[in-house]
Every structure is written in C-alpha cells, then in structure tokens.
Amino acid sequence: MKFFFLFTMALSTLLSKAEETAMLNFTNGDRLNGSLVKMSGDDIFWKSALLQNEAKFFLQQVQDITLPFFDTPQQNIDHVAHIRFNPDLRQQNENLPSDIIRGQLVAVNADNIILNTWFAGQLTINRNMVKDLEIFDIATPIYSGPSKQDDWKILPESSWEWELNRYIRRSEGMISKTFATIPERYCLSFVGEWKNDLNIKLQFAASDVEEETQNGYTINFNSGTTYLQKRSRDQQGSGLIGDYTRYPALRSKEKSVFRLFVDTSTGLIAFFSDADLVQQWNDTNKPYLSGKSIQISQPNGNTTPLTISRIVLSEWDGILPEQENGLHLNSINNPDPEKDEQRIHLRNGDILLGKVHKIENSEINLTTRFNEIKLPVSRIKKLALAPNEYDERLLQNGDIRAWFHDGDYVTFRLEEITADGKIKGYSQHFGTATFNPHAFSRLECNIYPLPGKK
Template identity: 25%
Template sequence: GSFEGLDAKSGIIWNHPYVSPRLIITPSHVKHIQFGNNQNPGRAKKHSSKITLVNGDGLSGDLIGLKDGKLTLNTWYSGEIQIEQSAIKSLIPGFTALKTFYEGPNNVRDWVFYDASSGKLIKELEPDSNASELEAKTRQINTAQGTWRFNEGALEAKYSQARVGRKFKEMPGRARFDFDVEWSGYMNLYVNFLTDRMDSYSTGNSYCLRLNTSYAYLYRYTRRNGVGGGRNMGSNVRINLNQLGNRARVSIRVDRGKGIIALYINEKFLKKWEDAQKNEFPKDAHGLLFTSMSSNSVTINNISVSEWNGSLPNEKNITLDNGKEDFILFVNEDSVSGNLLSIQEGSITFKTSFAELPIPLKNISQINLARPNEKLNAPKGSVRAVLKGNTGSLTGLISGWRNGKIT
C-alpha cells in the first residue's frame, strides 16, 4: 500500500487499494516501514562532508562551520541544520584535491550488461548515440530475464551470474572504488576491478573481491598468451554484514606501485592484502565489473572512482586517539591531539599543548571528537530513519508527518 502520514496521537495512516476506509495503525506495533523507489527531487545532491554521531547515526552535508559548540551543515534534504559538538563522534570534511573520475550511474550508456539467461552481451553505446537509442537500451536490459536492471540511478539484480560493468579511459596508480550495496537475505557479490573483461570475472586480467555476508576474499586473475589462471591473494576476512541492516558502503583502495589492496566497510578498515608479484596489468585494464552470484536481490548505487592518497590506519594513529581529546588525522597520515575550537572559511582552529593552530580542511582526512563522559540514550519511543542510498541515518522522536515532510 502507500504511507500517507503519521500522527503522534492516532498513529500511522496507511492506504491499501482494497481496504476502505484508510487504516490507522498503532506505531508501537510497527517494526519497519520500507519506502518505494520514489524519484529523487531535482535539488538532491551528493554532499562532501560526513558526520558520525556518538550513537552511530550519520549525516552528510556541506560543512558551513563550527562555533560555540555547534556544527552547522547545509543539506539538500533539510536545509541548514545544527548539531551539538558533544553529540559528534567523527567528522570527515571531504575537502580534498584528489580527482574523482566517475560518479553514477546516471544512465546505462557506458555500461555493459551480461544476460546470464541467454549468454548475450549488451554492449555500451557509441559516444554520439541519441536519446532514443539510450531509451531502447534501457528498455532492453530492464525486460531481459538474467541481467542487472537500471532503476533511478541504481543497478539491481535477482539472477545468479548476471554481470554489469564499464571501463574508464584513465586510472590513477592509487585508486579507490566506492559503492553502496543493499541486499535481501544472503548476498554473494564478485567485484572485479582493474579488469580488461566485461563478460567474465575469471578469464581476463583483474583483481576480484569476493564479498558475501560472512567473508571477503581477494583473488587475482591473469591471462597471458591465451592462458589464464587465478590465485588467492591470502587469508580472508570474517565479517557479518547482516548486522549492518542489509546495506553497506564498500570501499576498495588500490596502490598498484606497492601492490596493496585495502578493504573498508562503512569507512571502517577491515583488511589489507599485498600482491607480492606486482605484475603489471595490460594498459586497458581500467574496468569495474559486478557479478551477482546469488538469485537474491542485490542493489548497487552511488558508485565512485577516484584517486586515493594511499594512507592506511597504523598503530601510531590508534595509540594517539585516546578519546580524551579531539584528534586529527591528516591526509599524509600524521596526527595531532588537542581541542577543536572552531571551523570557518575552509579552515579549523585547533588548540594543542604547544600552540593554537589554524589548519586548512583540505589537509585533514578525519577529525575524531573527544568521547563524552556520560552515555547518551535515545528517548523512549524513538525511531531510526535511514536516508535513501544509505547516505545517512537519524534516531529521534517523530512529532508529525504530513504532506511529505517529517518533523
């Protein structure tokens, strides 16, 4: 049915096509409401900064400043909002000179789709293809039985061995591949990166992250003189993705010069693999390929390919971040502890034991705020709202929900 609104006193207002009058449901009896894939409004945008709160909630926005213990964000979904500094666990400013090569998908033009039910490959369109050709390709993949489908900026699959990928004209020596993934039940997803094949995960040259809801493995595939082979890159890492609510932000980071591949889930470092052979890939191995290895539903969106600064967590950073003081991790992996005083005009004022420092935000990778002495508990009757595309979440009390707006 369709959600119509929520009244704090009477309950949830719900329309069903075969039930009259409208249903009024007591909120305490509702576990979860999943909203349909409504089209994003025209003002929707991707924000640069990410805020994590002490209760695990997170928000994205454009950072305006911090003054008198309050952080101000400008968001497309709620305008300017203020957050108490004491409620913030960490801040990723997002001010960086690193280049982004791709963000999407916005359409299917440059994507290659493999229909596992027919063995047919639906190739990318020519650069000068017109709108009718793009519409025809979208219709073709969305009516095929065994391939990924495109729906409002997301790629969706419900067929084992369905593949979708694309190549990029250039690829830096240190790169990161980021995407949001959402699944139902059990997920089993293969992600080939730095690949030269769009029709197979195992017969070309590439790295392949095998990711399921319990483990992550890394393989490297090579093909020389018509002979191919694959090898496990080392030990796996045990994870429990279903604890994350069936959605996660995955980040694969690669330093080809050093042969290092790192995996992050929801910005948390999980595993580093090292490729001891460091053999060069072919010059055209600039592709990214997703293969669904399960018939369960899986959705991928918010894909980005960008430069990576090459920094990884180390013992030094873990030791210095004691939680008693504010902590800055710089893009070059240096760090400093002290007291965050303010943020304005692209710079922060940070007080240390030896000086009060002005620091440009572009030099900062992450700021961890001192942990509060008292535990902050959500009020009784609170709900947790997850924003579309896994771009954030908020916990609080709903006082009203009318005409498409929530308070």
C-alpha cells in the same frame, strides 16, 4: 495513532510528487511496486500493474516505502564533513550504527557545529551529541548510478532485473560495465543487500567481457571468507594474491556499503564494508592490471538473493580511510589525549594532540601542548570532539529513520510535510530542520520494537 496519521499524510504527499514508481515493502518480506493512491487512518491504498484494482493494506504491515532516486545536485565545495553522533540507547543495546549527517563544515565553537547541506540548508548541531567528525576531499564522481536499465550490461539478459535504480539478481549471470577512462587510483563504492549469507564476486581492472582473452582481479566473498585472485593474459603473477581472510561481521547484516580502493601504479587493493577494512592486498607481480571493465556476479549455483545499487566510481587520493577498530598507535609517539584534548588525524598521516577552540573561515584554531596553531580544514582527516558533557538522543514516539542513498541514516520525529513536499522534522541533534526528500532513499517507520517483539 496521531503519528500514524501524520506519517501516512507525509508519505502520501511525497509519493504523489514522485516521477517514478515507488516500492511498498512489507514486514514479512513481500514487496509490491506501483504508486500510492491514498492513506486513511491506519490503512494504505496502493495501485499496481500487478493488481486488478487498487488494494488496501494495514500500515502496521508496512516496513517502509522506498522513494525514487534523484541525482545529487552539483556542489561547489572543497570538502565534505561526516558527523557521527553518540549512539542512542537502542543503538547501544542492539549494536547498531550511529546516526550520520554530512555537509560542508562552516564553524565549530564550544556548543555547536555549523554544517551547510544541500538537502536541509544550514544546520546547527549540538556538539555534546557528536562522537567524531571526519573530513573528506571532494572527488567528482566519474560515474554514479544506475539511472537506467542499460547503464550496465546484463549477461545473460534475464539474469538481473533493473528496478527503482537498482539491479536485482534473478538467476546466474553478471552485470558488467566498461568505462571510457578509469583513473590510476580510484574508488568504487556500491550498496549491497542480501538475505542470509552474502556470496558475491567482484571483478575489476578487467578486460571487457566480450574480449576473447580475459584478465582482471576478482574478489570472492563466500559466506564470510574473502580472497583475491589475479588472471593475466600472459599468466605472469596469475593466481591467488595473499591469504584467505575470515570476516564474520556480515553474518549479522543484510545490507552494507562496500568500497573498493585500487592503485594501479603500486598494486595496492583494499576492500571495505561500511567503516571496516575487510582485507588489504599488495600485488607484487608486475604488470599491475589496469583494465577498464568492472563486473559483479555471484558464484555459479548460488541462489541467495542479491541487490546492487548506488554504484559510484570516483578518483581516489591514495589515502585509505581510518578504521575505528584498526588504529594501532605507538604509546610513546602517540600518547592518550589528556582531559579536554582531542586526537587530530591529518591527511598526510600525522597525528596531533590538542584542544579545538573553533573553526571558521575554513580554518581550524587549536592549542597543542607546545603552541597555538591554525590549519586549513582541508588538511584535517578526522578528529574526536571532546564535549563539555556527553549527551545522547532520547527515543521518542513518532521517530522515523530516514535513509540516505549512500546507506547512512538520520533519525528524527516527523512533524509535517510542507506545501512543496519537503519533510519537516525535529531531533535533539539539530533541532527543527526541513529536508529535501530527494536526499532519502526510504523512510522507515515502526523503528522501535514493541515489548516482546524483535
């Protein structure tokens, strides 16, 4: 009861400061937009244009409250580190993704990892609880949105609805955007949410939808089967590229971060769901298409609900992300690490075996089997940090799951909301931290099922 009161007070403070309406999401799937009036005990009072008067709901009926979207502030950094924690007991049992937190890598020593973040300042992370660390170059987004309804063209106008910085499909139609410029190599990412089977068509490197003659690539994903088609004005190389591929993993999901990597100079195309490669293609028939339009739709006749949000277009360095389950190493050239060694993946594709001593001043100090070396952090792509002792987070009453806008989340025990609306929480991963609520898309409560319930 104490946690519910604290959680309701926290959300009341947060949402009273929001500049846009929030969304109340119920456990039975119903949704209601509007604004929070107040919370008292186990009740939530909600005001909406759809209701004549403010309404009261039981908090236990609420799955989460979606928070308004805010742009990420510009940061003067040259890399971003993704820290993935060891899975806790529930994540292991239910095959859930681990907590992930991102920031600029400041230092690594025997006990801790120091991370600078825009949303929580400097965090000191327990190294024994970290599974691995991945480092990415920073690419300034060419586009990030949607931030307003007309960011993308909706055809026909009634087919998609814009709500809380996301597009929701209501009937047959598409969302389309033609960019002024698109890099030779680029990455398009977006968050997709659906019910039951996922059915989606993603057209890219395409001509504008209003041009008389259409061309472009189209990825079709229908109930776990994916394939790529090419349509060219001169019909050169038009048709199916590669084979049909089965990807059943999405059958157990209703949300994913999708990433499309395109190299218009070589014809390389790759499609990822979260950290998994769904399929990779190579267009062997020139000319490679390089149109500036991107379109998202569903196959005609499909009625599956679909929501698209957090669309980001950015330049890509041409190096595909590493796949945890797809790494095939030569056993002679890449032997298994010995005790206290880590496998270190460099950005140029090389792999080192060594022991990481520390990271400071943007340099990594390590000992290989041959000598001691220093490398700039920006040259590292991924490394597994061998802990002195494996440790994982314990499940605690009062835990909430705070979802970042990119689809990752972090779990912590909510402690209080500060006077300026910040979220203060505690986790065994990083101790006590104070978060800027603009970092999160939603706060999820009731994250541990009661006995006998799923």
